[in-house]
Amino acid sequence: MADKLKFAFYWNASCGGCEVAVLDIHEKILDVAAIADILMWPVAMDFKEEDVEALPDQHIDVAFINGGIRNSENKKMSQLLRQKSKYVVAFGACANFGGIPALANFHHKESIFDRVYSETPSTVNPEGVWPQEITEVPEGELSLPTFFNTVYMLAEVVDVDYYLPGCPPPPDLILAAVEAIASGNLPPRGTVIAGEKSVCHSCDRVKEEKKVTGFRRIHEVIPDPERCFLEQGIICAGSVTRDGCGTRCLNVDMPCRGCFGAPEGVIDQGAQLLSTLTTLLDTDDLEEVRSIIGSIPDLSGYLYRFTLSDSLMKRRIVAELKDKEVASH
Amino acid sequence: MNGYEPKIVAFLCNWCSYTAADTAGTARRKYPANVNVIRIMCTGRMEPTFVFKAFAEGADGVLISGCHPGECHYLTGNYKAYKRSVGLEQVLSDFGIEPERFKMTFISASEADKFASVATEITETVRKLGPLGKVRDRVKSYDEVFVTGGEVSG
Numbered sequence: 220m221a222d223k224l225k226f227a228f229y230w231n232a233s234c235g236g237c238e239v240a241v242l243d244i245h246e247k248i249l250d251v252a253a254i255a256d257i258l259m260w261p262v263a264m265d266f267k268e269e270d271v272e273a274l275p276d277q278h279i280d281v282a283f284i285n286g287g288i289r290n291s292e293n294k295k296m297s298q299l300l301r302q303k304s305k306y307v308v309a310f311g312a313c314a315n316f317g318g319i320p321a322l323a324n325f326h327h328k329e330s331i332f333d334r335v336y337s338e339t340p341s342t343v344n345p346e347g348v349w350p351q352e353i354t355e356v357p358e359g360e361l362s363l364p365t366f367f368n369t370v371y372m373l374a375e376v377v378d379v380d381y382y383l384p385g386c387p388p389p390p391d392l393i394l395a396a397v398e399a400i401a402s403g404n405l406p407p408r409g410t411v412i413a414g415e416k417s418v419c420h421s422c423d424r425v426k427e428e429k430k431v432t433g434f435r436r437i438h439e440v441i442p443d444p445e446r447c448f449l450e451q452g453i454i455c456a457g458s459v460t461r462d463g464c465g466t467r468c469l470n471v472d473m474p475c476r477g478c479f480g481a482p483e484g485v486i487d488q489g490a491q492l493l494s495t496l497t498t499l500l501d502t503d504d505l506e507e508v509r510s511i512i513g514s515i516p517d518l519s520g521y522l523y524r525f526t527l528s529d530s531l532m533k534r535r536i537v538a539e540l541k542d543k544e545v546a547s548h
Numbered sequence: 549m550n551g552y553e554p555k556i557v558a559f560l561c562n563w564c565s566y567t568a569a570d571t572a573g574t575a576r577r578k579y580p581a582n583v584n585v586i587r588i589m590c591t592g593r594m595e596p597t598f599v600f601k602a603f604a605e606g607a608d609g610v611l612i613s614g615c616h617p618g619e620c621h622y623l624t625g626n627y628k629a630y631k632r633s634v635g636l637e638q639v640l641s642d643f644g645i646e647p648e649r650f651k652m653t654f655i656s657a658s659e660a661d662k663f664a665s666v667a668t669e670i671t672e673t674v675r676k677l678g679p680l681g682k683v684r685d686r687v688k689s690y691d692e693v694f695v696t697g698g699e700v701s702g
Contacts, residue, residue: 325642327690368690490596493639497631503617505630512634519642531600533683536644537690 224280224401226251227259227271228310229300231286231293232320232370237311238262238285240387244394254401255280259300268296271303279304281400283383285311287320287528288371292364301377306405308396312386312478314373316488317528319386321370322520324527324534328368368537372528382411386478386525389464414462415483418475422457422466426450430501433511437474448474449499454521459491478525487531489522554608554674556583558667559598561591563621565613567657572664579667583611590614591652592625596636603645604683609674611666612652619656626654645680648673 230238242248258279259266271279282304288294301307312318323331336342336349354361373379383396396412399405406412419426424447431452442448448455448469456477457469464479481488496515500508515521523530560566566587572579588594591614602610612633614626633652640650651670655663 369687487597487600489639490600493596493635494632497635498628500631503624503627505617508631509634512631512638518635519639522639531597531604531683532643533604533687534690535642536680536686538644 224255225278226255226257227279227282227300227304228257228262229259229282229284229286229296230261231284231297231314231373232289233286233311233313234319235262237313237387240311240385240390240393241283243387244390247390247394251397255397268299271299274303276302277305281306281308283308283310284373285309285314285387287313287317288367288373288376289320289323290364290366294371294376295364297373297377306380306400307373307377308381308383309373309379310383311388312384312480312525314379315382315384315529316480316526317370317372318525321372321525321527322523324369325519326535327537328366332366369534370528375528380408381406382409382413384411384413384461384479385464386476389467391465392463411461413464413479416462417482418457418460418462418464418466418469418479420462422447422469422475424448424469429499431499432501434496434515436516442472444472449495454496454515456488456492456524458495459485459488476524480526480529488526489519489530492522493518552675552679554582554671554679555606556580556609556611556667556671556674557602557607558583558585558611558613559588559591559594560585561614561621561625562587562589564615564619564657565591565653565655565663568613568655568659568663569667571657572660575660577660577664579664580671582671583667590620590622590625591629592620592622594629594632596632596639599636599640599650603640603643603649603680606680606682608677608680609649609670610651611670613655613663613666614652616654616656646677648677649680 228241257264258274259271282300284297284300284307286293288297309315313320332349337344337347350363352363352365381396383392385392392412425445426447427450429450433452434454435452437453440453442451442453453474455474457475459481460475460477461479461482468475477488481491485491497512500511502508560569569585591612594612599610612629614629615621617626620626630652637647637650641647653666655666
C-alpha cells in the first residue's frame with residue numbers, strides 16, 4: 220500500500236479531548252485507516268520521537284497537532300513534525316489560539332508553581348519539593364522540559380498550513396479536512412476550516428432587543444430554550460465567535476463559550492466580547508454600571524477563555540519580570 | 549530613566565473633547581506634547597480593541613474623553629464608552645497594567661482648562677510609572693530560551 224497517505228497526530232499542552240474527537244468520527248475512522256497510515260500518535264500508538272526523527276523530511280503528508288505550546292518539549296516536537304510533514308494542521312482551540320492552558324498567561328511560571336506545589340488546599344509539600352529541569356541520580360542525569368512563562372499558539376513556533384478550530388473540532392469538519400487532503404482538493408494555505416460569519420448567523424434562537432439589567436451564570440437560571448441567551452442576561456460568546464460548529468452547545472441550552480475563536484475581520488475576540496457585553500446594560504447610572512460589571516466573576520477569563528495567546532495583550536505584565544524586560548530593550 | 553517621554557494615546561470625540569483640545573490650543577493653554585490625539589466622531593466608536601492595540605504597540609497610557617453624560621451628540625455614545633471603559637479597567641488590571649494608565653473623562657467643548665489639566669495629569673502620572681514597552685518584546689524577554697531557541701531538553 221505504497222499509495223497510502225501518512226498522518227501524524229500529536230498533543231502538546233492539551234486535555235486529550237482532541238484525541239477523542241478523532242474517534243468521534245465513529246466508523247468513518249475505518250475509512251481514514253483505509254486511506255492513511257498513522258506514523259505518530261502518542262495517545263494510541265507506540266511510535267517514539269526517534270522513529271519520527273529517522274523519517275526523511277516531508278515524509279509525513281499531514282501532521283495534526285493539538286494543544287498549546289507550554290514547554291520546550293512542545294516546541295521541539297512541533298518543530299520536528301513540521302520538518303517531517305508536508306502539511307501541518309493546527310487542531311483544536313489550544314493549537315489555534317492557546318486555548319484553556321493559555322489562561323495561565325494571566326500568571327507566570329513562578330506563580331503557577333507556587334500555586335500548584337505549595338498553595339492549593341490539597342497540596343502537602345513540607346519539604347518544598349519543586350520539579351527541577353535537571354536532577355542528578357546515581358544512574359545519571361534526569362531532565363524535564365523547560366516550562367515557559369507564556370503559553371504560545373502553534374503558529375508562533377512553526378508555520379501552520381490549515382486551522383481546524385473548536386474544543387474539540389467537530390467530526391464533520393475533521394472529515395471535511397481529511398477528505399480535502401485525500402482528494403488533493405486543498406483550499407489555499409492558511410484557510411480556517413470552519414465558517415466565516417459569527418455563530419449568531421446559524422443560531423435559530425429568537426433575537427429581539429438586547430438590553431439587560433445584569434448578568435447571570437447558566438447554572439443560576441433555567442434558560443428559555445427559544446430565546447437569545449444574551450437577552451436573558453446570560454453571557455454567550457456567539458456574536459464574537461466563528462461559525463461552523465453547528466451550534467452544538469446552543470442546541471442543548473448551553474451558551475456559546477467561544478471555542479472557534481474570532482470570526483473573519485475580528486482582531487481580538489475578548490475585546491469584542493467585552494464591547495458587546497458591557498453595552499447591553501440598560502442603565503445610564505454610572506455607579507450601577509460599575510457595580511454590575513464588577514460583579515461578573517473572572518470577567519477576563521470569560522472574555523479570553525480560548526484565545527489569550529491570540530489576543531493583542533497576550534499575557535499579564537509581571538512586576539518581578541519587569542526589570543529584566545526593560546533591561547532587554 | 550533619563551529622557552523618558554511617555555506616549556499617551558487620547559481618543560477624543562469630535563463634538564466635545566476634541567473641540568476642547570482645539571480650544572486649549574487656540575487659547576494657548578499648555579499641555580504636554582506627549583498626548584497623541586486621535587479624533588473619533590463619538591466615544592461610542594471607541595472599541596476596546598483600540599485600547600488594547602495602543603497598549604500592545606507601545607502606548608504608556610490611554611485617555612478616552614467624550615461629552616458629559618446627557619450631552620452626547622448621538623444621545624448615548626458616551627454612556628456606551630463609559631460602560632466599555634469600566635470593563636476595560638478590570639481587564640487591563642488582569643493584564644498587569646496599572647489603573648492610572650487608563651482614564652475615561654467627560655470634557656465639554658468649552659472646558660479647555662479641564663482638558664489641559666487632565667492631559668497634564670495623565671502624562672505626569674504615567675511618567676512616574678515608567679515605560680511599558682511593546683507586548684512582543686515583553687513576551688520574548690520573559691522566555692529568553694524561547695527566542696534564542698536555547699538548549700531544549702525533553
